[in-house]
Amino acid sequence: MNITIVGTGYVGLVSGACIADLGNHVVCLDIDQSKIDLLNAGGVPIYETGLREVIERNVDTGRLVFTSDTQQAIEHADLIFIAVGTPADEDGSADLQYVLSAARSIGRWMKHFTVIVEKSTVPVGTCDKIAEAVRAELAVRFPNADQAPGFTIASNPEFLKEGAAVEDFSRPDRIVVGISKDENGQRALAMLRQLYAPFNRNHERTRVMDVRSAEFTKYAANAMLATRISFMNELANLADHVGVDIELVRQGIGSDPRIGYSFLYAGTGYGGSCFPKDVRALIRTAEEHGRELKILGAVENVNRDQKRVLVDRIFAHFGSDLRGRTIAVWGLAFKPNTDDMRDAPSRVVVAALLRAGARVVAHDPVAAEEARRVLALDLHDVPAALQQFDIVGKPMDALRGADALVIVTEWKAYRSPNWGALKREMQQAIIFDGRNLYDPHLMQSEGIAYHGIGRAAAEGSP
Ligand SMILES: NC(=O)C1=CN([C@@H]2O[C@H](COP(=O)(O)OP(=O)(O)OC[C@H]3O[C@@H](n4cnc5c(N)ncnc54)[C@H](O)[C@@H]3O)[C@@H](O)[C@H]2O)C=CC1
Numbered sequence: 001m002n003i004t005i006v007g008t009g010y011v012g013l014v015s016g017a018c019i020a021d022l023g024n025h026v027v028c029l030d031i032d033q034s035k036i037d038l039l040n041a042g043g044v045p046i047y048e049t050g051l052r053e054v055i056e057r058n059v060d061t062g063r064l065v066f067t068s069d070t071q072q073a074i075e076h077a078d079l080i081f082i083a084v085g086t087p088a089d090e091d092g093s094a095d096l097q098y099v100l101s102a103a104r105s106i107g108r109w110m111k112h113f114t115v116i117v118e119k120s121t122v123p124v125g126t127c128d129k130i131a132e133a134v135r136a137e138l139a140v141r142f143p144n145a146d147q148a149p150g151f152t153i154a155s156n157p158e159f160l161k162e163g164a165a166v167e168d169f170s171r172p173d174r175i176v177v178g179i180s181k182d183e184n185g186q187r188a189l190a191m192l193r194q195l196y197a198p199f200n201r202n203h204e205r206t207r208v209m210d211v212r213s214a215e216f217t218k219y220a221a222n223a224m225l226a227t228r229i230s231f232m233n234e235l236a237n238l239a240d241h242v243g244v245d246i247e248l249v250r251q252g253i254g255s256d257p258r259i260g261y262s263f264l265y266a267g268t269g270y271g272g273s274c275f276p277k278d279v280r281a282l283i284r285t286a287e288e289h290g291r292e293l294k295i296l297g298a299v300e301n302v303n304r305d306q307k308r309v310l311v312d313r314i315f316a317h318f319g320s321d322l323r324g325r326t327i328a329v330w331g332l333a334f335k336p337n338t339d340d341m342r343d344a345p346s347r348v349v350v351a352a353l354l355r356a357g358a359r360v361v362a363h364d365p366v367a368a369e370e371a372r373r374v375l376a377l378d379l380h381d382v383p384a385a386l387q388q389f390d391i392v393g394k395p396m397d398a399l400r401g402a403d404a405l406v407i408v409t410e411w412k413a414y415r416s417p418n419w420g421a422l423k424r425e426m427q428q429a430i431i432f433d434g435r436n437l438y439d440p441h442l443m444q445s446e447g448i449a450y451h452g453i454g455r456a457a458a459e460g461s462p
């Protein structure tokens with residue numbers, strides 16, 4: 001099949017590379033010329049396990065092409081995926097300017113019947129707006145509407161996780177397809193079934209529905225996962241006051257198949273490019289219809305406060321004036337195996353420590369460069385604080401002379417440090433663990449003061 005992906009970000013690039021890997025001819029289009037130049041020079045703009053290999057083997061066979069030439073990209077395709085960003089607007093709603101601009105480009109250049117597949121996460125009703133935008137462009141080119149090429153819009157939201165994106169895309173739990181009831185909808189469904197058949201032989205994973213329900217399903221999924229996390233974080237904070245170990249509670253409730261183990265880890269709050277913005281966008285959709293989503297409002301508030309929990313504990317321990325203190329931070333990316341810093345809890349933690357006068361020495365296996373960039377923006381009002389911020393190349397180097405270690409992201413490299421070396425490097429052996437990486441009993445026997453999230457019952461003083 002000839003396929004074009006509009007938007008070559010996390011979703012577009014992974015989808016494009018994986019779809020080419022199935023034997024299709026894929027053009028990845030982006031308006032960001034520097035991204036296209038980098039890809040054409042053999043670079044990969046994001047860190048994602050296994051992605052480079054998939055890109056390389058498909059570029060080599062000529063099945064995967066990167067371009068900023070909109071006309072060429074749109075004319076190439078029978079099936080066009082829209083995978084551009086839908087960031088939060090100032091009021092929290094999804095900003096659709098990139099999606100609608102992509103739609104206009106399609107209308108401007110499409111030559112034959114085209115199935116337009118909306119993959120970006122978009123509010124209910126957006127596919128109708130895409131159709132309007134395409135139609136408006138076609139009307140300019142074809143004053144006689146009968147002569148215009150036909151099209152249909154399908155919704156096919158993406159559920160991949162960063163850090164495991166190639167694996168998730170290639171082994172989806174479900175493929176949600178929203179189509180119109182008419183003949184063109186059936187045509188779109190047939191093409192999408194054919195496209196995904198290599199990892200969905202009998203279509204058993206396909207959930208076919210109307211377009212609006214498909215659009216909504218994506219928000220419902222992210223909102224449910226975010227809710228589980230905030231729920232556990234709220235219980236973890238209570239656990240600390242009532243002598244309960246939240247980790248035991250997680251295991252105790254997760255064993256009920258109706259609850260399950262996934263997404264029950266208490267921590268420093270959820271971040272990333274999607275949960276925060278999608279929860280807000282769903283709240284906004286409700287407001288636009290005169291309704292209030294009370295649960296999601298609470299989910300968001302709990303998460304905002306949770307990003308401060310580590311900072312509050314550090315202040316409770318050292319006081320809120322951290323001048324003269326050195327704090328080591330392990331992990332900056334919003335989760336392991338990615339360099340994505342969008343809405344990362346580390347931004348709240350590092351900025352608060354620097355504002356309180358601390359020297360912060362951080363480590364992250366891949367997000368260092370991106371972290372420097374975003375923290376410079378976050379701290380633009382206190383440029384002097386940035387001079388107190390260092391990122392080092394090895395986890396142990398961050399500990400030299402530190403008064404405390406703060407763990408924000410659970411990279412594998414942090415799971416079993418050499419405790420003797422850690423104690424030798426640090427001024428004081430204190431760990432504030434925002435991801436509950438370590439066994440509090442082990443910490444006690446190592447003589448390390450340890451503060452996890454919701455683990456007070458297991459902690460005790462060394
Ligand atoms: N990042 C993730 O893990 C997931 C993201 N999503 C959703 O997928 C969508 C895309 O997200 P990301 O890939 O993270 O975004 P991103 O920001 O990494 O990439 C978007 C790309 O689209 C390009 N673009 C913008 N307007 C364009 C246009 N008119 N023509 C061509 N290219 C254009 C941008 O230059 C950028 O490279 C969002 O709606 C997001 O909510 C869904 C599932 C997972």
Ligand SMILES: O=C(O)[C@H]1O[C@H](OP(=O)(O)OP(=O)(O)OC[C@H]2O[C@@H](n3ccc(=O)[nH]c3=O)[C@H](O)[C@@H]2O)[C@H](O)[C@@H](O)[C@@H]1O
Nearest residue numbers: 158159160161162263264265267269270271272274334335
């Ligand atoms: O729409 C999206 O973009 C994607 O959003 C999430 O994927 P992602 O943001 O890449 O990462 P997650 O693994 O879901 O983690 C999100 C945040 O929740 C936190 N988290 C996750 C799980 C948990 O138990 N506790 C917890 O605090 C993580 O640390 C991270 O900050 C969803 O998991 C994907 O299914 C979805 O496609």
